[in-house]
Amino acid sequence: MRKQIAAANWKMNLTLQKGEELLNEIIALPHSLNEDQQAIFAVPFPYLAMAHQKMGGYKNVFIAAQNCYNKKSGAYTGETSVEMLQSIGIKFVVLGHSERREYFNESNQFLAEKVNICLENSITPIFCCGEALSVREANSQNEFVTKQLEESLFHLSAEQIQKVVIAYEPIWAIGTGKTATSEQAQEIHAFIRSQFAAKYGAAVAENISVLYGGSVKASNAKELFSQPDVDGGLVGGASLIAAEFVAIINALK
Numbered sequence: 422m423r424k425q426i427a428a429a430n431w432k433m434n435l436t437l438q439k440g441e442e443l444l445n446e447i448i449a450l451p452h453s454l455n456e457d458q459q460a461i462f463a464v465p466f467p468y469l470a471m472a473h474q475k476m477g478g479y480k481n482v483f484i485a486a487q488n489c490y491n492k493k494s495g496a497y498t499g500e501t502s503v504e505m506l507q508s509i510g511i512k513f514v515v516l517g518h519s520e521r522r523e524y525f526n527e528s529n530q531f532l533a534e535k536v537n538i539c540l541e542n543s544i545t546p547i548f549c550c551g552e553a554l555s556v557r558e559a560n561s562q563n564e565f566v567t568k569q570l571e572e573s574l575f576h577l578s579a580e581q582i583q584k585v586v587i588a589y590e591p592i593w594a595i596g597t598g599k600t601a602t603s604e605q606a607q608e609i610h611a612f613i614r615s616q617f618a619a620k621y622g623a624a625v626a627e628n629i630s631v632l633y634g635g636s637v638k639a640s641n642a643k644e645l646f647s648q649p650d651v652d653g654g655l656v657g658g659a660s661l662i663a664a665e666f667v668a669i670i671n672a673l674k
């Protein structure tokens with residue numbers, strides 16, 4: 422059965438001290454995760470070890486990196502390998518966030534290589550996809566997202582694809598306060614699952630968690646997560662406020 426996941430993406434925010442404070446506040450607030458639920462914190466690289474040490478002991482709680490490089494090791498100044506992440510106990514990496522695609526020119530092909538190196542090293546990619554406003558306005562979101570999935574993921578085997586978490590994040594809803602309606606989210610999540618079903622079969626598609634991202638907050642999480650194909654959220658702004666993120670965890674189905 423696929424997992425229901427509340428994933429925090431801190432992006433390039435907070436200091437070490439503020440990050441630690443936030444995690445302490447989250448721990449102190451009442452929340453619960455059942456067997457099929459996970460909470461994941463994608464924190465900046467310098468805080469990975471601290472966050473893993475603090476949260477690693479809690480059941481179904483994981484720390485994620487926000488990126489990794491596509492090469493095993495070598496002369497790539499400033500980059501971080503999956504082996505490095507693994508050596509400090511990290512099991513998840515966010516890949517292909519629209520901010521990385523836009524500001525760092527990450528292509529579908531480049532992301533395919535990152536997906537491969539993660540899976541080869543037993544790290545779960547949280548693979549982001551999603552369209553810009555102009556694409557949505559042209560009603561081409563299905564074709565756009567299909568191309569992202571095809572070019573970065575469809576070379577994987579059925580066994581491998583079930584180790585990937587998908588995050589659908591419409592760019593027009595990221596940091597804008599404008600959330601996709603639960604109907605819009607359900608529609609495209611069902612479409613994404615249907616693409617996996619067409620490629621890998623329905624049983625495999627049923628095992629893949631598809632998270633929604635884009636202005637998820639305490640006030641809309643329950644409604645979004647109640648949709649049958651929305652398996653949780655990847656949360657930016659609201660994940661920086663303890664009470665908000667805990668409410669989002671508690672909104673998981």
Ligand code: 13P
Pocket residue numbers: 430518590594595596597598634635636637655656657658659
């Ligand atoms: P916001 O929740 O701030 O809209 O960000 C979403 C996001 O990009 C998560 O990766």
